[in-house]
Amino acid sequence: MTPQQYCQQKTANSGSSFYYSFMFLPAQKREAITALYAFCREVDDIVDEFTELHIAQTKLTWWRSEINNLYQNKPQHPVSKALLIPINTYNLDAEHFIEIIDGMEMDLSFNRYEDFKQLQLYCYRVASVVGLLSSQIFGFGNRKTLKFAHDLGMAFQLTNIIRDVGEDARRGRIYLPLNELTQFNVTEDDILHSRESDAVRKLLEHQIERAESYYDRALRELPDEDRKSQRVGLMMAAIYRTLLREIKADGAQKVLNSHTSLGVLHKLWLAFKVWIKSH
Numbered sequence: 001m002t003p004q005q006y007c008q009q010k011t012a013n014s015g016s017s018f019y020y021s022f023m024f025l026p027a028q029k030r031e032a033i034t035a036l037y038a039f040c041r042e043v044d045d046i047v048d049e050f051t052e053l054h055i056a057q058t059k060l061t062w063w064r065s066e067i068n069n070l071y072q073n074k075p076q077h078p079v080s081k082a083l084l085i086p087i088n089t090y091n092l093d094a095e096h097f098i099e100i101i102d103g104m105e106m107d108l109s110f111n112r113y114e115d116f117k118q119l120q121l122y123c124y125r126v127a128s129v130v131g132l133l134s135s136q137i138f139g140f141g142n143r144k145t146l147k148f149a150h151d152l153g154m155a156f157q158l159t160n161i162i163r164d165v166g167e168d169a170r171r172g173r174i175y176l177p178l179n180e181l182t183q184f185n186v187t188e189d190d191i192l193h194s195r196e197s198d199a200v201r202k203l204l205e206h207q208i209e210r211a212e213s214y215y216d217r218a219l220r221e222l223p224d225e226d227r228k229s230q231r232v233g234l235m236m237a238a239i240y241r242t243l244l245r246e247i248k249a250d251g252a253q254k255v256l257n258s259h260t261s262l263g264v265l266h267k268l269w270l271a272f273k274v275w276i277k278s279h
Contacts, residue, residue, distance in 0.1 A: 003082035004031050007038035010079070021235035024275050025138075032086035032137045033232070038079045040100060040130055047107040060105055067097045090136045099129045111173045112188075116210075119177055120154075127160075128153035131233070138230050142223040145230060151221060152233055155214035159244045162207050166194055166256040176207060194256040204252035208244060215241050235271040242270055 001009070011022070011034050022030050022037075043063055050056040070080045070087065071094045086092060103125025113119040131153030135145055161168075161175040168175060169192050181188065184203040191200075215237060222230060247260045254260070 001078070003078040004035070006078035007031075007035045007082045010038040010041050021232045021239070021271050024235065024271060025232060028089070029137055029139075031082070032090060033134060035079060035082035035086055036092075036130070036133055036137065039083065039097065040126075042077075042079055043101055043104045044126075047104050053108055056108055057105075060101055060108075063101055064098060067094055067101070070094075070097075086137065092133055092136060096129050096133050099125050103127075103129070107173075113175060113177050115179045116177045119175060122175075123154050123157040124150075127157035131156075134233065135230065138232055140226045140229055142226055144221055144223050145226045148218050148222040148226075148230065149233065151214050151218035152237055155211050155218060156236065156240050158207065158211035158214060159240050162204060162211065162247060162252075163243065163255060163260055165191065165204070167259065169194065169256070176203065180206065191256070196253045196256060200256070201251065201253045204255065205248065208248050208252060211244055212241075215244075231274060235274045238270045238274050239267050242266075 022033055025033065043060065046056050046059045046063075050059065066075065066077055066080050069075055070083060073084070075081045075084055083092075087094075103122055106122050106125065110118075110122070113122065128150045131149035132146060135149035140146070165176065172192070174181075174188060174191050176191065178188070180203065181191070184206065185199045186197075186203050189195075190197065218237070222234075227234070243260065247255055250260060
């Protein structure tokens with residue numbers, strides 16, 4: 001298996017909505033973004049799969065040194081090998097890869113967030129930084145596009161947090177800001193034990209409104225001259241925002257006990273509509 005095939009398999013197996021957007025890219029950009037996404041999956045899986053803290057920490061430390069190897073043209077891992085050409089072709093910054101690892105490492109130190117400011121740093125590291133790297137691969141002429149990429153990353157991560165509230169709670173994690181739980185008269189136990197109530201619904205609708213505001217902001221920030229080059233980001237936005245709206249239509253609090261997702265054909269149709277519109 002070549003490094004590119006490894007990354008392709010890793011991305012396809014993740015079942016991510018992003019995968020359906022990558023199909024619309026030319027081969028070189030598709031390989032680059034697939035390698036980037038495979039890297040994110042590798043480091044994210046460490047946190048999700050290794051329950052022993054010291055093992056997960058050791059593996060993340062290894063990835064830090066591997067990023068250093070990559071930028072010295074000595075990659076060892078299939079994902080790093082697949083990234084070797086893209087980091088030079090698209091001028092990707094090593095520091096951004098380290099920031100992604102820093103974000104994943106926060107999951108080893110935190111399973112609660114006191115307020116949105118604290119959560120914002122986590123979202124920036126695990127999602128906005130990925131958006132910034134992606135925007136460089138897609139290509140842009142106006143630096144305002146980086147604001148679009150940053151805020152779209154925030155919107156995606158907030159959508160993930162809302163979708164996965166129940167799943168995260170079963171792992172003992174609450175990403176919803178604790179001061180907002182207090183504001184809406186919701187206890188940690190309500191989330192951890194999946195108790196549906198009017199208060200929980202209002203809390204989650206508040207989270208949905210915040211995510212929607214990031215989508216709105218991102219779409220306003222994208223300069224017209226970069227809309228075509230960034231259309232994969234727009235495809236992802238169409239898919240993720242549709243998911244967010246389905247969660248709200250289902251009653252928001254259902255995320256405590258079930259996993260809302262879109263079908264493959266629905267995702268492809270949403271991506272195709274954006275692709276047609278941007279031509």
